[in-house]
Amino acid sequence: MSMKHLGKTLYYIPRPTRWTKGIGAALPEEYKKFWKEWKLQTPTAVHYIEQKGKYVKNEETGEVRPVQNVPLPLLYPKEFHEGIWGGEAVIQGFTKKHKYARRYPHFWFPTLKKSVVYSEVLDKYISVVVTNRTIDLINEHYGFDHYLLKTPACDLKSELALKIKREILLSLADKTLYPDNPLKREEIYNNYKEYLTAYTRDEIEWYGLTYTEACQKWMKHCAKKEVRPLKLQYRAELIAELEQSQEAEKTITKWKLPWNPFSSKSD
Numbered sequence: 001m002s003m004k005h006l007g008k009t010l011y012y013i014p015r016p017t018r019w020t021k022g023i024g025a026a027l028p029e030e031y032k033k034f035w036k037e038w039k040l041q042t043p044t045a046v047h048y049i050e051q052k053g054k055y056v057k058n059e060e061t062g063e064v065r066p067v068q069n070v071p072l073p074l075l076y077p078k079e080f081h082e083g084i085w086g087g088e089a090v091i092q093g094f095t096k097k098h099k100y101a102r103r104y105p106h107f108w109f110p111t112l113k114k115s116v117v118y119s120e121v122l123d124k125y126i127s128v129v130v131t132n133r134t135i136d137l138i139n140e141h142y143g144f145d146h147y148l149l150k151t152p153a154c155d156l157k158s159e160l161a162l163k164i165k166r167e168i169l170l171s172l173a174d175k176t177l178y179p180d181n182p183l184k185r186e187e188i189y190n191n192y193k194e195y196l197t198a199y200t201r202d203e204i205e206w207y208g209l210t211y212t213e214a215c216q217k218w219m220k221h222c223a224k225k226e227v228r229p230l231k232l233q234y235r236a237e238l239i240a241e242l243e244q245s246q247e248a249e250k251t252i253t254k255w256k257l258p259w260n261p262f263s264s265k266s267d
Contacts, residue, residue: 084161090108
């Protein structure tokens with residue numbers, strides 16, 4: 001085999017990932033579906049204007065060029081996952097003081113404010129750090145619960161938002177909302193039950209978990225299963241068969257005649 005052919009062969013060897021070995025490979029498909037929605041699905045354009053189509057024409061020059069929707073490089077600090085920023089993040093880029101000055105790195109931070117949101121399903125007031133866009137989205141969706149339930153994980157992005165969404169879905173799926181008020185429970189459930197059609201109960205159970213939390217949950221699930229050696233199973237089956245054979249022998253002996261009626265008396 002030539003070195004060139006060997007290089008091409010090695011080039012196509014798939015690189016191992018967290019999903020092909022270890023605990024990640026054993027995680028259920030329900031969590032992998034959520035992970036794709038959270039990490040792999042393309043989020044809605046927030047910091048740039050997304051152009052439709054494949055080509056765009058410059059009205060002044062008449063030049064036609066292909067459309068290139070390149071997302072801006074964004075940073076998500078740990079504080080991001082402690083609030084609900086409505087898709088905004090820290091923008092990393094360059095700026096300069098005037099036209100002929102040398103550019104230098106710069107970071108643009110969204111305007112953050114502490115606010116209180118109300119979850120109608122959970123019947124809770126939640127103090128959380130939000131942005132102006134978050135408040136606008138909540139108003140556009142006519143409520144905090146509708147905003148979380150209608151928005152995919154790739155747009156929510158925040159671990160706090162996803163955990164609240166998971167808690168809302170669990171309350172709806174198990175109908176644990178308003179335990180002391182059955183009439184209110186049915187009213188709220190009927191208003192939000194349409195969102196349950198997009199998920200199964202198992203998918204809701206794994207929704208909103210980080211990779212570490214999912215691995216810990218899976219290990220606890222496996223630890224609950226009692227591992228019984230096969231030799232114990234085979235031994236129990238053998239004992240059961242022996243007991244059945246002994247019972248059969250006793251039955252035959254019980255109905256066995258003490259003498260043979262077809263034999264001669266001399267015998």
